[in-house]
Amino acid sequence: MAPPKKGELTQEEKELLEVIGQGNVQEAGRLLGSKNVRVNCLDEHGMTPLMHAAYKGKIDMCRMLLRHGANVNCNEHEHGYTALMFAGLSGNKEITRVMLEAGADTDVVNSVGRTAAQMAAFVGQHDCVTVINNFCPRERLDYYTKPQGLEKEPRLPPKLAGPLHKMVTTTNLHPVKIVMLIKENPLLAEVDALKKCARVMELICEKCMKQRDMNEVLAMKMHYLSCVFQKCAKFLSEREDKLDGFIKSLLKGRESDGFPVYQEKFIRECIRKFPYCETTLLQQLVRSIAPVEIGSDPTAFSVLTQAITGQVGFVDVEFCTTCGEKGADKRCSVCKMVIYCNQNCQKIHWFTHKKVCKELKAAYEKQELEAAKEKKRQEERQKTEKEPEVDSNSNEEQPEPDPGVTGDESADVAQEEKAEALPAASEADGAAGLQDMAGRVREPEE
Structure with missing residues (x-):
């Protein structure tokens, strides 16, 4: 034809x-x-x-x-x-x-x-x-399932190619979610398998940086996954609680507000270890994260996610507190301040959330009370504006007052500007931040 x-x-x-x-x-x-x-x-x-x-x-x-x-x-x-x-x-x-x-x-x-x-x-x-x-062709992984050159055995056992490809193409980069996926697959949840997967990720990262059309985004993702695999292998070999212990370490929050300090430090350390210091992507990440105090916005995870997946910060969507899954809609029935994608994630997170749940509940009730008061004030203000006083000595129409921006709206605008603005720093500050951004990540005491 x-x-x-x-x-x-x-x-x-x-x-x-x-x-x-x-x-x-x-x-x-x-x-x-x-x-x-x-x-x-x-x-x-x-x-x-x-x-x-x-x-x-x-x-x-x-x-x-x-x-x-x-x-x-x-x-x-x-x-x-x-x-x-x-x-x-x-x-x-x-x-x-x-x-x-x-x-x-x-x-x-x-x-x-x-x-x-x-x-x-x-x-x-x-x-x-x-x-x-986040897409990576399966052929990239299949290449390592065959011996190359003088190799007697492949770098990646063929049985691991499928599960690893699922990990590579995932769009949720939350470390807890990645560990959960590893736990779900017995083929991956072994020390030797994780070490081989980590090595293949680093090889693909190197290829992405050395090919003609350099792909910094995919290289960073491969490096990040490699770091998570290596840490999982370490917990499997050294800790009795194995991967459950790693999940608890990532979720354990500080006593004051429940912020997961270890998770923040771990992600910063992963970024700091990226071997190609001259890349534009790494410098952008460092400038965005290094000046931010741990516990403040933006978090290392949010900055890394936006850089790799292309998600934007202003999208109005909820994420699971435990695994970072998008579209979570189940709130804690007590404090109403944390959100989960399912009951399993809530159970996993309860060991640390229960320590701050009451404080968060009090904060939530205070916010609701203030919001109600502000709404009442706004309604009274609008009612007053609808009935302006008229000067009897003047025949000219009085201009209506500009209602402007209410307290709630101004607070929301300020909050959005703060969330969207990325801290700026010089190149020298970025280089210094690369060294000091994460420091040594220590295992938290259980």
């Missing part, structure tokens, strides 16, 4: 584009079996059926089209859009992941010079940005 040209569609191909929009997978499958239907046909704008399915969020349709040989990297669109770009614009994380697993090129740019990740970020689809930024 001749190569497809824009707008030259058979009747069956036109029907295919219609049923894709309707989500009728069965009818689409029947049409794809016709000899008059080309899976990579182009409409008048240069869009393929796969692009239509991706943009309309039809994941089953996308999978079927790929099985029939759809070209995931077709770039005939009039503005240079690819199927991955349309997946990002749709906001569907699963479709974005399917495109990446099918071999979608993340570096292709459209007619305005934007990649798929940049297009998704431009329209506010930050979850898709996170998926793209």
